[in-house]
Amino acid sequence: MKAQKLFFSTLALLFVLLLVACNLPENSPTLNPLRTTPTRTVNPAPTSSTPLETSRPEGTPPGKMEPTLAPGVNETYIEGILQHSTVIVDADQDWILHKPEIDNPILYPVDFGDIHSMKVGVDERYLYIKLEVNGTVPGKGLSFPVFNGDHLMSFGTNLGFDIDNNSMTGCLSDGGTEIMTGYGIKYENGNIHTNWLSYMTDPTGTETPEDARYKNRIFDQENQYGGEGQNYFILTFPLSVLHLTRGQEITLDAWVEVSSQRYDHASFDMLCPQSLVDPSHPLFCPIKIKLGQETVIR
Ligand SMILES: [Ca+2]
Ligand SMILES: [Ca+2]
Numbered sequence: 001m002k003a004q005k006l007f008f009s010t011l012a013l014l015f016v017l018l019l020v021a022c023n024l025p026e027n028s029p030t031l032n033p034l035r036t037t038p039t040r041t042v043n044p045a046p047t048s049s050t051p052l053e054t055s056r057p058e059g060t061p062p063g064k065m066e067p068t069l070a071p072g073v074n075e076t077y078i079e080g081i082l083q084h085s086t087v088i089v090d091a092d093q094d095w096i097l098h099k100p101e102i103d104n105p106i107l108y109p110v111d112f113g114d115i116h117s118m119k120v121g122v123d124e125r126y127l128y129i130k131l132e133v134n135g136t137v138p139g140k141g142l143s144f145p146v147f148n149g150d151h152l153m154s155f156g157t158n159l160g161f162d163i164d165n166n167s168m169t170g171c172l173s174d175g176g177t178e179i180m181t182g183y184g185i186k187y188e189n190g191n192i193h194t195n196w197l198s199y200m201t202d203p204t205g206t207e208t209p210e211d212a213r214y215k216n217r218i219f220d221q222e223n224q225y226g227g228e229g230q231n232y233f234i235l236t237f238p239l240s241v242l243h244l245t246r247g248q249e250i251t252l253d254a255w256v257e258v259s260s261q262r263y264d265h266a267s268f269d270m271l272c273p274q275s276l277v278d279p280s281h282p283l284f285c286p287i288k289i290k291l292g293q294e295t296v297i298r
Contacts, residue, residue, distance in 0.1 A: 075225045078121075078128050078234055085121030085128075086289045087296045088252075090271050092116065092134055096282045098257070098265035108147040110267035111135025112155060112231070113258040118271055122246050122292045127239055131157055131271075132232040133256065139185060139192045139228020152266060154259045156184025156196050159235075162251035163244065167286060171203040171213050175253035175286060178203060179242055180214060183224065183233050197224060199237065246292045253286055273297045 093114060095107050112135035119130040137155055138144045144152040160177030167176030174180055184196030200214035207213060218241065226233035239245060252271070260266035272285035275298060287297065 073126065073236065075234065078130070078225070078236070081121040081123055081128055082119045082130055084294045085119045086291075086293055088118045088120070088271060088287055088289075089273055089296065089298045090115040090117060090269070091274060094272075095267055095269050098268040098283070103265045104260070104263040104267075106148075108150075108152075108258070108260070108267040110145070110147070110152065110258045112137045113256050113267035113269055115157075115254075115256050115269045115271050116231075118252075118254060120252070120289060120291070122239065124246065125239060127237045127242065127244060127291070129159065129235045129237075130226075130232055131159075131254075131256075134231070136231050137185065137226075137228055137233070138187070142229060143192075144187045147260070147266070150260045150262045150266065152187070152258055152260045154184060154186040154195060155256070156182060156258075157233075157254065157256045158182040160253040161242065161244070162253060162286065163242075163248075165249060165251045165288065167251075171207070173207045173210075173213065175284065176251075177253055181235065181237065183227060183235060185228060192228065194227075199242070201242075244291060247290065249288060249290050251286045251288050 093109065095109065095114060097107060098104070100106075112133050114134040116132040116134050118132075119128075121128045121130075136142060138152075144155075146152065158174070159181050160171070160174045161179040161181075162170060162176045163178045164170070170176045170178040171180065179199060179201050181199035182196055184194070185192050186195035198217055200217045202215035204212060204215050224233065224235055244250065254271040256269045256271075257265050258267040270283060270285050271287065273287070276285055276287060278284065289297070
């Protein structure tokens with residue numbers, strides 16, 4: 001009887017410990033994986049098990065990857081908005097090693113994998129992002145180059161929004177982000193195609209596997225310019241879907257990564273203005289901005 005009681009007490013204790021462990025991440029300073037062994041979201045490709053999509057108009061087929069055009073918005077209009085935007089300046093040729101112990105141990109100096117700057121602008125309806133890199137992104141007759149006999153396979157940027165400015169909430173591996181979005185292309189079967197043009201919301205608290213990090217994956221973007229064959233790309237997002245408003249302060253976390261036949265991160269560059277560089281944490285560069293503010297962050 002005593003042994004049975006001890007057994008059930010132990011079981012109850014284990015259950016409580018399990019519950020505590022499952023609810024730990026938000027406030028425990030020891031759990032921020034960015035400080036130890038970060039594993040960034042790798043250019044997320046669509047999966048067959050597409051989760052709930054909240055913003056999809058009724059009747060739109062699931063898994064659709066084509067961007068839809070926002071009424072009244074074109075590239076000239078967006079460039080006008082971006083002339084009065086927040087500009088974040090990144091150093092040139094400042095690639096960093098991602099996780100050399102398990103990934104590429106040397107740097108591939110990929111020019112289109114080197115961020116030059118990012119502009120963030122808003123109007124009343126949309127958020128506009130323009131990211132410029134220091135080389136021409138493959139596509140339209142340009143193939144992926146080879147470094148050290150290692151064929152590059154994809155290019156992608158990930159742009160995380162920490163909308164509560166708290167790196168301990170949201171997806172911890174991506175810097176405490178509540179929304180992750182980006183653009184990417186991939187070389188496959190002799191062709192280059194768009195691999196990543198969507199946004200993901202509602203972090204689950206699960207860090208591994210990567211495709212379980214966010215609950216909702218929304219494929220449509222309102223429009224997209226640049227990309228293949230260009231040295232920039234522009235992304236447009238409806239503010240309402242991202243739960244953002246003009247004037248709101250948010251923290252950005254962005255990087256560009258290039259994969260190869262051998263490595264997930266053959267080349268890697270964090271968006272990080274010189275004033276925010278922390279050499280002891282090269283993969284951690286939260287950038288606080290106010291949506292709609294005209295300023296330059298260097
Ligand atoms: Ca750079
Ligand atoms: Ca957060």
